[in-house]
Amino acid sequence: MTSLSRRSLLRGSVAAAGLLSLAACRSAAESGDGAAASAGPRRGGTLSLATTIDYTPSLLFAQSANTLVQRLVFNTLTRYDDQLRPQPELATSWQPAADGRSITFKLRDDVLFHDGRKFTADDVIFAVKNLQNPVRSAQLRSTAATVTEFRKNGDHELTLELAHPVSNLFDLFEFMIITDSATVEDAVAGKQLIGTGPFRYGKRTPGSSITFTRNEKYWNPGRPYLDGVEIRVIPQADSLVSSLKTGQSHLSYHVPGKDLAGLKGSGQFQLRPYDTGSGAYYIGVNVSAEQVKDKRVRQAISWAVDRERLVQQALGGYGLPSAAPWPKSSPAYSDANATHYRHDPAKARELLKEAGVSGLTLPFAHSNTPDGTAIAQILQHDLKQVGIETELQPTDSPTMQKQLISQTMPALWTLSHGFAQLHPATLAVSAYPFNEAKNSSHFSSPGYTDIVQRAWKRPDSDSAEAKALYQQVTDTLLDEAFVIDLAIGGQIEVAGTKVHGATLNKFNYLNLDDAYLTV
Template identity: 65%
Template sequence: MTELYPSAPSAVSRRTTLRAAGGGTLLLGLGLTGCRSAVEESAAPAVADAAGPRRGGTLTVAVNSDFTPSLLFAQSNQSLQQRLIYNTLTRYDDRLEPQPELATSWEYAADGRALTLKLRTGVVFHDGRPFTADDVIFAVKNLQNPVRAAQLRATAAAVTGFEKRGDHELVLKLAHPVNNLFDLFEFMIITDPGSVEEAVAGKRLNGTGPFSLTRWSPGTGLGLKRHEKYWQPGRPYLDGVEIRVVPQADALISSLRTGQSQLSYSVPGRNLATVAGVPGLVVSEYATGGGASYLGVNTSIAPLDDKTVRQALAWAVDRERILKQVLGGYGLASATPWPKSSPAFTEAGRTHYRHDPGKARELLRSAGHTRLDLPLLHVNLPGETALAEAVQYDLQQIGVHVTLEPTDAATAQKKLISQSMPALWAMGHSFAQVQPSTLAVSAYPFNAAKNTSRFRSEEYTRIVREAWTSRATGAGANALRQRVTDTLLDEAFIIDLAIRGSVQVASRKLRGATLNKFSYLNLDDAYLAG
């Protein structure tokens, strides 16, 4: 059994081959797939200019935390730039059906233990070297390396062999069937093997993406310029991209108001109503759910090793208030991690825990407690601080007094990975927006083999593995997903609070900016209207 555990059924039939008609031309439309219809776009982004897309200009993107090269291969809140510099093999549409990117077609073997990929020709890295099957082999092996701390390492580890058929056809051989291989393909950036160590040191990022890195100024941001030999003809439209680090909410909002920045996904929820009324700005929601807010519980610390205590915490939190006050009303109050777009979503699961302080106090008393004093770590950013303060208030009402521990984003991510969290923490997680079993095999908080909460259960491990490796569809697949959900709700080692899709704040002049399922920014078709 692999050390970490992977995800759920691909929407592509295991014996179906999907071929890209027209090569790069098809992808011009697919650049928005998996995102555009998921975004409730206002008039400006949805309206095309009569004169067509405008070429040129530099887009400035405001972010609230700096690029961390050591986390290049991990999903985090610092992954926005991934798709600007690198491509992936495939990308999902809104129905979780994979579409071509560097892989143009694929076909599963009848037993589900091999997948043949045909790769795009005419693709070059920023340094001019041609993209080949060797780069895909390296990308998979790179994510198998535990040093990379990649959440989808278990899925990568299921690939046990490679058969090259020339430079642009590759067979991946699997130890056993997995149903989240296309999650891996959308997550896995294709990097240059020769410079990967320089990449994780922040010295050189050499990809095949639409932009190449010109500078990284730690604490300030990234500078990118157009890749003139990009494989999509005529793309990108933009000359360059500046990613500016603006950690303070007021300063970030000011940069958008004044036009110093034209795009951000970092405006705190409580400030969204303010920017929504600013002339020249458009607020849009990616409703498919790019992540969720949650309360994490370290089950190795008493009395949190008692699931009755954990369930009391789950009943104590007012999710609707968090949705309204912390997330600005964007998202969905939910006791489960699944967005409505997920095949694992059920209304019964979403409302399983409601705000019931009386029931929470009763459960605590039944476990022998009337007061607890616990630390609660959170990322020291405005939106995350607001979440932690809301949780702190609700827990205090049932006799659980928490001391907030503000922490920088990079340190919090490292603590998450290394299982060194305190008793409680409030953060966001991803991976529920893709194939459902990926959450329990890839996301650090939920991983059945080794999770941040230090929760271990033979039953949970067995259920997760079965959900990951099953080739069931329909009712059979739904039953497996429900068993995972039921276990998460009962054990409450991760207490989900609200689904929070990415909220885009953009200039009305900006057209065509989208996110993939892992919140990688796609600017292939983006431009600044006159």
């Protein structure tokens, strides 16, 4: 999309009615809900969703492994469709300034918080300031921080003044949940959640479950269809799969790759791969560790790994082997970047020899989830073939997230990252592994900072000039190899045949506005 067409799109006054169902952002390669859905939505029932990872209240405002709660309880200003075109949610229309230095929103006037209080422009102001607070560890804090002034015109019109144009402003509005200012500290402490969303917070049993009930005063007419939602925490992969097979759980986004083919072949489940690229798998390298300071060692690691095998064996064949972070939908994607590093153990050994490295043993942290463990074991094998021994350190997901934020990772770790599925500059100013100002790898470079800042401060994201900057960002990532991308994959939705209408947004927030269960 040209910057002109993008501006025309953003300036359009878009009515919310009739667009809400289109705005739900699911990019599923397989979407047939089956004949059971032909009778139309059915009201009632409680959806049971199984996950391997417990909800962590302190990470409510960060993109993390537990993003199932955000869109159940809260709303955002806007939400993307599958082409990254913003659609209305709590904002009904918007008007950016021609110079990209401000944007004016008109807001819904029929929205109530769960405690009965009316939603107003003040709540948007609080949401922006909340993400500007470094305590929240929000990856899009730098984008929120570009908002320097707020001008209200009544309770339901608001202008945001920006310090400079940014190419990813609507990424912020997709990410930023609108929370209740009076209870926000209770929210991050796990005591209560009050929002404007389709479900009200019920009860949480840490390590076991969290429940939600229908918001009877939801602003979206007739929604939600479900009476409630239960998120069940089942850390053991076999137990999670069993709960799906027996019908105790209706839906999961955390089925290990090795089990996907069997579930698909059973005829009892619908598998829907999201092609948003929101779950890219990578090796992170702490460049402050003496053994990996030489970029030739890091490049050797990238040549050593067999990305094709990893996708087939650990991810069940769902994913794109890639040495670069970008999904095919990104303006930063190219085949040449994706295949820059191939599986070449001889090349890896040659680079290690050039660097004067032998007998290398490195600590290697990984998530203790089934997929995390499978990926780490495959990578451990590949690295051993070129003479790099690793000591695996299985770690729970909340701890790894805190280590990412605090930059206390060991020499190597493997996780998944998001943010490449959005406007490309967002990755390098927001994601903990890539952030040009302060990243988990302790990598810094004036050149990297310069190109990232120039890409970010553009008013457009898809012009020839912008794409040239993205290529420079990618060149730096591939050369310096402080983040070694392995495969691009999205979430895989595994749903029983009774489940219809569940969607994820670009940040994997679960949207159940239109979800329902058939008998």
